[in-house]
Amino acid sequence: MLFCFIAQLTILSIRGEMRASCPLGDTGEVLIFSAWSLTMFYMAVGSVYRLSLLGVFTAPLVCFLLSLALMPGLLDASPERKTVVDGWRESHAAFSVLAYGALGLAAVAGVMFIVLNRQLKDALMSTGLFANLPPARDLSKVVGRLLLLGFALLTLGLICGLVMEKTGAANKHLYVALGQWAAYAVLLILKWWRGMPPVKLAMAAVLLFVLSLMIFPLIN
Amino acid sequence: MGLNHETAPVEVREHFAVSEDQLGSQARALTELSTIAEGVVISTCNRMEVYVAAEDRQMGLDVLRQHLSEGHDDEDMSHLYQKCGDDAKQHLFALVCGLDSMVLGETEIFGQVKHAYKQAFEAGATKGILNRLFQKSFAVGKRIRTHTRIQMGATSVGNVAVDLAEKIFGKLNGSHVMIIGAGETSRLVAKSMISRGASQLTVTNRSIERARSLAEELNGEVVPFDSWEEALVKADVIVSSTGASEPVLHASQIEAVRKKRKFRPLFLIDIAVPRDIEAQAGDIEEVYLYDIDKLQQLASLAKESRAKQVTLCEQMIAEEISQTS
Numbered sequence: 001m002l003f004c005f006i007a008q009l010t011i012l013s014i015r016g017e018m019r020a021s022c023p024l025g026d027t028g029e030v031l032i033f034s035a036w037s038l039t040m041f042y043m044a045v046g047s048v049y050r051l052s053l054l055g056v057f058t059a060p061l062v063c064f065l066l067s068l069a070l071m072p073g074l075l076d077a078s079p080e081r082k083t084v085v086d087g088w089r090e091s092h093a094a095f096s097v098l099a100y101g102a103l104g105l106a107a108v109a110g111v112m113f114i115v116l117n118r119q120l121k122d123a124l125m126s127t128g129l130f131a132n133l134p135p136a137r138d139l140s141k142v143v144g145r146l147l148l149l150g151f152a153l154l155t156l157g158l159i160c161g162l163v164m165e166k167t168g169a170a171n172k173h174l175y176v177a178l179g180q181w182a183a184y185a186v187l188l189i190l191k192w193w194r195g196m197p198p199v200k201l202a203m204a205a206v207l208l209f210v211l212s213l214m215i216f217p218l219i220n
Numbered sequence: 221m222g223l224n225h226e227t228a229p230v231e232v233r234e235h236f237a238v239s240e241d242q243l244g245s246q247a248r249a250l251t252e253l254s255t256i257a258e259g260v261v262i263s264t265c266n267r268m269e270v271y272v273a274a275e276d277r278q279m280g281l282d283v284l285r286q287h288l289s290e291g292h293d294d295e296d297m298s299h300l301y302q303k304c305g306d307d308a309k310q311h312l313f314a315l316v317c318g319l320d321s322m323v324l325g326e327t328e329i330f331g332q333v334k335h336a337y338k339q340a341f342e343a344g345a346t347k348g349i350l351n352r353l354f355q356k357s358f359a360v361g362k363r364i365r366t367h368t369r370i371q372m373g374a375t376s377v378g379n380v381a382v383d384l385a386e387k388i389f390g391k392l393n394g395s396h397v398m399i400i401g402a403g404e405t406s407r408l409v410a411k412s413m414i415s416r417g418a419s420q421l422t423v424t425n426r427s428i429e430r431a432r433s434l435a436e437e438l439n440g441e442v443v444p445f446d447s448w449e450e451a452l453v454k455a456d457v458i459v460s461s462t463g464a465s466e467p468v469l470h471a472s473q474i475e476a477v478r479k480k481r482k483f484r485p486l487f488l489i490d491i492a493v494p495r496d497i498e499a500q501a502g503d504i505e506e507v508y509l510y511d512i513d514k515l516q517q518l519a520s521l522a523k524e525s526r527a528k529q530v531t532l533c534e535q536m537i538a539e540e541i542s543q544t545s
Contacts, residue, residue, distance in 0.1 A: 120388065121502070123514045125380075126373065126521050135390035137485060195482030197505035 001039055001055050004062065008036035021082045024093040028075030033094075035065040037101025038108075041149075045105060045142060054134075054142075057108045088164035095157030096177070100212070102150030103184070106143050107209035110202035113139040117199050140198035143205050144191065151184045180212050221284050221302040222262070222269030225322050228299035235296055236288070238263040243336050244343030251345050253287055255279045258350040260340040262315075264332050266322055271312065273349040277304055306541055309353065313537045316361035317370060325370040325526045330361050360540050367536070370529040373522025377405065377515045380522075381489050382412040385457055388487050388508060393417040398455040400424055400448065400469070401462030402434040405491045409459045410438055422455070424448040426462070449473055453480045457487045460496035471500035474507060491515070 011032060015023035023029045042058045069075055116133045124130060133139075158181050161174055187204050190196055196204075223236060238246050243261050250259030250272055258273040270288070274280025281302060289297050303311050311320070316333050318325045337354045340346050346354070365371055374380040382392075389395055395418045399406045402425040410421060421440030425431035428444065435442045443451050452458075452473065462468055474486065483506050490497040490511040502509030 116387075120384070120508050123510065123518060125384070125387075125518050126525065130387070131372070133387075135386065136388045138390045140485075194479065195484075197483045198485065199505050 001043060001059065001062075005036065005039045005043060008032055008039060008066075012036060015079065019079050019082055021085045022090040022094050024090075024097060025079055026074065026076045028069040028071075030097065031065045031069035031074070033097045034100050034104065035062045035069070037098050038062055038065070038104045039101075041101045041105045041146070042108075045109075045146065054105075054109060054112065057112055058105065061104065061108060086164055088160045092157050092160035092164055095153050095160060099150045099153035099157055102146050102153060103205070103209050103212070106146035106150060106205045109139055109142045109146060110205035113143060113198060113202040114206070117202075136198065140201065143198075143202055147184065147188060147201075147205055151181075151188055154181055154184060176215055180208075180215070183208055183211075221272075221281070221288065221300055222267060223299045223301065224267035224269075224320065227301055232296050232299050233266070233268065235292060236263075236268040238268060240335075244339035244345070247336075247340035247345035248343040250284075250287070253283045255283055258347050259345045260337055260350055260354065262333055262336040264329065267320075269315075271308070271350060271353075273347075309541055309544070310537060312353065312357045313360045313540060314534070316357045317364045317533055317537070319370070319530060319533055323375055324523070325372075325375075325529070327365070327371050330358075330365075334358060356540070356544060360537060363540075364533050364536055368529045368532050370526055370533055373518075373525055375519050375522045375526065377491065377512070377519055378408045378412045380515050380518045381409050381459070381510070382416055384508070384510065385413060385418075385487055386416065388485050389456060391417055394419055395456040396420040396422070396454050397440075397457045397459065398422045398424070398448075398451055399434065399440075400458065400460040400496065401464075401492065402427075402430040403461040403491075406459045406461040407434055407438075409489060409491070410434075410440075413457060414438060418457070420454075422448075422451045424451070449477075453477050455486065456484070457489065458497075459489045459491065461491045462496050463492070464496060465494055467496055467498045469497045469501065471498050471504060474501055474504055478504070478506075489515070 012023050012029075015025075015029055015032075019025050024033055038058060039062055042054055045054065112133060113136060115129070116136050116139065119125070119127065119130045119133075120136065154177075158177055161177060187201075187208065191201055223233060225233070228236075238261055240263075243263060246261045247259045250256050250261070250270065255275045256272045257275060260271040262269045262271070270284065272280060272284060274283075281304070285297070285300075285302075288300065312333075314320050316330050318327060318329055321329050333354075337346070337350075341351070374383045385392060385395070392413060395413070397410055397413045397418045397420065399410050399421065402423060410418075414421065421435070421438050422443050423431045423435040423438075423440050424443045424445050425434070426445050428442065431442045431445075434440070458469070460469060469488070486504075486507045488497050488501060488507060488509045490509065493512060495511055497509060497511075499509070501507055
């Protein structure tokens with residue numbers, strides 16, 4: 001994962017140099033940036049919570065995003081060099097993709113929780129996966145904290161998005177982003193205010209992330 | 221030379237037992253016997269064994285038998301086994317791997333042998349031969365634990381319950397354990413939980429005296445049997461083992477306190493027959509319900525899995541012996 005992170009960082013630096021701005025100019029760059037963000041949060045969270053198995057679940061998602069970025073046409077071979085850079089737009093894009101990294105990792109931890117929860121319910125203790133999965137309560141805490149971190153980054157991204165110069169298409173994008181932000185806000189408020197069964201929180205983290213992944217490419 | 225739980229009953233084993241602080245001096249005493257150059261004494265609740273390096277094998281055996289017979293009658297001595305050369309090596313290697321233990325694959329014996337060797341070493345009772353042999357046995361023990369699954373899985377109901385609790389809650393520090401019905405198995409499970417860090421304990425029982433006695437023993441608090449439901453809000457783990465013919469804990473009682481509990485995970489261990497906890501309680505999302513059958517099944521699976529590893533362990537030990545011979 002470390003080598004992967006370094007490789008992602010290298011290609012993002014090259015693309016950033018080529019564009020003279022944040023490398024989020026085409027779909028390929030967005031996918032690489034998302035994979036980088038996911039890997040970065042994994043390395044931060046995985047070591048803190050000793051969730052080495054999180055890597056086993058994260059790696060396929062990172063691999064999928066990077067493979068997708070390699071599809072013909074997604075990564076512009078000679079990207080346009082920007083002469084004027086809108087700082088708010090750049091920050092909006094960067095914060096939003098970082099938020100995706102945290103929320104994506106929350107979804108990955110959510111999947112791990114759902115798997116462990118099923119095994120605990122069915123008394124399937126003898127599998128190697130069961131032995132290596134971290135405790136359910138720790139996983140649930142990780143899901144909650146990553147959701148909170150992702151939400152904070154999403155909020156920053158949204159604030160930058162509200163301030164930046166807008167075009168007609170950007171308005172549509174912003175409405176969807178507001179909807180996404182509101183969905184995460186409702187989830188976190190519910191969790192904080194009345195509590196929530198950990199499995200529901202995990203399912204919501206997965207569902208909202210999958211929805212977010214699906215909806216933005218559609219409107220873009 | 222020695223005896224263990226398979227060759228001698230406890231009343232014989234206790235005659236030969238050596239206290240922990242005497243292991244070094246007893247090993248040193250062996251080296252003062254004629255022909256014996258080095259010695260280590262291992263004594264646990266299941267065994268007492270003496271390892272020696274002698275200049276003359278037969279004479280060494282005779283002297284050792286003579287030494288051990290002091291204060292013991294022929295009946296006691298008939299329980300002793302003796303092994304020499306590679307057989308003794310094989311026995312020690314199997315011992316540190318837990319293959320000779322009452323609970324197959326248990327890891328405590330590794331530490332006990334290490335402690336006995338350290339005592340002998342510090343008392344000056346070991347030199348080249350036993351130093352090499354014991355160091356090698358520790359390396360073999362580590363290799364076998366790394367490359368096989370001999371110690372995998374809990375083999376008793378109590379340990380299965382504690383392992384599950386740790387899989388749900390992580391460290392049990394600060395966890396609240398509630399005991400319904402002060403039976404022996406409940407006591408054992410609660411003790412295991414406390415030994416792993418559970419710090420709060422509530423006991424409830426129809427007979428308040430028995431509840432008090434268990435609470436005092438485990439440093440917990442007593443709740444009257446007719447008002448234990450209030451304690452449900454605080455509990456993380458509930459161990460139930462009453463003699464009631466109908467369930468004492470219903471799914472509806474848990475449903476009623478879910479919000480107050482903020483949907484925290486609840487681990488229910490039902491070791492009563494007939495069962496104390498309504499099966500529907502296990503359908504609640506954050507509730508993990510295990511009855512005695514499930515727990516015993518998991519313990520049996522772990523035992524079977526360990527037994528399957530024995531051949532592999534023995535092969536590895538044989539390889540190690542052939543390399544050292």
